[in-house]
Amino acid sequence: MEKACGGRVTALDLPMAEPLSAETTAYFAKCEEKLGLVPNVLKAYAFDEKKLRAFTDFYNDLMLGDSGLSKLEREMIAVVVSSVNHCYYCLTAHGAAVRALSGDPALGEMMAMNYRAAELSERQKAMLDFAVLLTEQPEAIEEDDRQGLRDAGFSDRDIWDIAAVAAFFNMSNRLAAASDMRPNPEYHGQAR
Secondary structure, three states, rough: OOOEEEEEEEOOOOOOOOOOOHHHHHHHHHOOOOOOOHHHOHHHHHOOHHHHHHHHHHHHHHHOOOOOOOOHHHHHHHHHHHHHHHHHHHHHHHHHHHHHOOOHHHHHHHHHHHHHHHOOOOOHHHHHHHHHHHOOHHHHOHHHHHHHHOOOOHHHHHHHHHHHHHHHHHHHHHHHHHHHHOOOOOHHHHOO
């Protein structure tokens, strides 16, 4: 696995597929162009291009596709879930996204440390409370929890999207933890 910041992208010895397909090569070039880097999570998945495509297709739909949730709100969910799970990779990468999208360097840190200390709308607080409940006690979710989101202005489709983003990052956090995935060093200094 390619080295990152003096170490491996992951602790697993899973080299990138050789050669990468034209589709993956083009996708990585687009990442370089738009982000200035290829996120290490993509490099980690590149040992199996079928898994990489499944991951990127789902991620891009959840985080960039049509939704009643803003891109910032989706990134806030990613950071809060990753905070509960102590996921170094996602806290670093998605904390940078919260800082960039909000224009507020402190907001990314607050999402990571204690979102309840941030100046959030009631809508955002309800959304994040639900994401945390889904992460910590999924079996405890009841109709009152969904109704609380509706009362905060979320549609049933929005509730699905909140749950889908939280669930995706719970899965990603566990995979990152299991493989000791390391964030790209560039994320640490972004939007500060």
